[in-house]
Amino acid sequence: MPAVDALSVLMDVPYIVRILVSLGVILALNRWVRNLGVSVVVGTVLLMVWSGHSVSSATRVLHGFLGSANTWFLLLVVFLVIWLSMQLAEAGVMSEMVGAVRRRLPRHGAMAVLPAVIGMLPMPGGAAFSAPMVGECDDGERVYPLLKSKTNYWFRHVWEYWWPLYPGVLLAIEKTGLAVWEFMLLQLPMSFMSIGVGSAFLLRKIKRTDTAEAASGQGDEPTGDENESRTSGRDPMELVRLASPVIIVIAVYAIIRVMFPLVYETNKYLPMVTGLVVAIFGLQRGRPLSRESWKRIIFSRKAGVLALLVFLIGIYGAFIESRLPGGSMLMTEVKAELQTWGIPTVLMLVLLPFFSGLATGLAVGFVGTSFPIVMTLLGQDPAAGTLLAGTVLAFGCGYMGMILSPVHICLIVTNEHFQTRVVRSLAGLVVPSSVMGLLVLLYSLLIYLMF
Numbered sequence: 289m290p291a292v293d294a295l296s297v298l299m300d301v302p303y304i305v306r307i308l309v310s311l312g313v314i315l316a317l318n319r320w321v322r323n324l325g326v327s328v329v330v331g332t333v334l335l336m337v338w339s340g341h342s343v344s345s346a347t348r349v350l351h352g353f354l355g356s357a358n359t360w361f362l363l364l365v366v367f368l369v370i371w372l373s374m375q376l377a378e379a380g381v382m383s384e385m386v387g388a389v390r391r392r393l394p395r396h397g398a399m400a401v402l403p404a405v406i407g408m409l410p411m412p413g414g415a416a417f418s419a420p421m422v423g424e425c426d427d428g429e430r431v432y433p434l435l436k437s438k439t440n441y442w443f444r445h446v447w448e449y450w451w452p453l454y455p456g457v458l459l460a461i462e463k464t465g466l467a468v469w470e471f472m473l474l475q476l477p478m479s480f481m482s483i484g485v486g487s488a489f490l491l492r493k494i495k496r497t498d499t500a501e502a503a504s505g506q507g508d509e510p511t512g513d514e515n516e517s518r519t520s521g522r523d524p525m526e527l528v529r530l531a532s533p534v535i536i537v538i539a540v541y542a543i544i545r546v547m548f549p550l551v552y553e554t555n556k557y558l559p560m561v562t563g564l565v566v567a568i569f570g571l572q573r574g575r576p577l578s579r580e581s582w583k584r585i586i587f588s589r590k591a592g593v594l595a596l597l598v599f600l601i602g603i604y605g606a607f608i609e610s611r612l613p614g615g616s617m618l619m620t621e622v623k624a625e626l627q628t629w630g631i632p633t634v635l636m637l638v639l640l641p642f643f644s645g646l647a648t649g650l651a652v653g654f655v656g657t658s659f660p661i662v663m664t665l666l667g668q669d670p671a672a673g674t675l676l677a678g679t680v681l682a683f684g685c686g687y688m689g690m691i692l693s694p695v696h697i698c699l700i701v702t703n704e705h706f707q708t709r710v711v712r713s714l715a716g717l718v719v720p721s722s723v724m725g726l727l728v729l730l731y732s733l734l735i736y737l738m739f
Contacts, residue, residue: 310335355607361557368564370591379575386424396494403444415698418703450475456651463659490719537563645689649696654686673739684728
């Protein structure tokens, strides 16, 4: 009987607590066993069982996940991203690109610009693409790996508030009913806020390293004639040529989205796969690699490990977004719990997207699970000020949860590259994310008063 009572108590625990406990288990176990894959599996099983799934209902969720073409195309994108990144390194393009940026910017500037440029690519795990570039900016290994990890991760996402190539942005535009240009103009200031916060909390620390080296005469910045040779007679198209693989991916993706919308509707990852394949073949034609080099790239352990992590995280996300055995959605139950507790509407606009972002680690995840509820909370035909302010607040808070999510793919691949711990990275991002959240709150209030 006591065991039955304990089980009954456990099943009465609010769903929002069950989600947070599963995430906490993933973080704690990862720190203990130092294997994120195992940690995600345990956290997923805990969430599955605690949500009341039977073997048959859990099998249905897994069958839906495994039977979706998006699942396998997502894994293909991850492989292609890693392969293109390694191809750029093998062909010498990556080091040349880093050198070209470093000739124009100090180290702390280059460490922000490179991931921000790659951030224009809406690819899952794109931080794996920019992480080697950030690492090459620090050729003397003078910046702590944890700081490089946080910098790469933060600046990789500064455009995701409004850049219309991101699926999460497009889904938010659809859910809010705003025009594309309205949403972009509304959200653009948040990107500038994010750049400012990242500069204050991350780049300033790297700049101190540069300044200390210069004061001690150990810096790697050139002086005198060497500096003059670096800044004069440079080809203004150098960066464009070096960044052409990235530009090709963006261009192909955009062309397919605009001119062939049915392709995206068939599979949302197909435009990105096409762009990556075109970029890989184009780079091979311009800078051919040997068969041995391609064997190293294709059979790289790094690509396999990252793809497996993405796969396991995808299963966790499938249980977050699936229907419970009773037929209701998990996040709908969370909404009902918050309403039962008497949480004010404004606070629900903060909490629902935040917890959705925390649980899914994806912009399209927090938008898809929380924005239908958010729009219901704003009411039918809301006033312009209410709609715009609510959109800013909900998206900004969902974004903050996404950045702090331990199952965010970019966070995982960045820490894998720099060999840093996920928990320590997240701990170092709490303060800048909180400041960003405060700025979003003030901005949404300003929008509400203006309209």
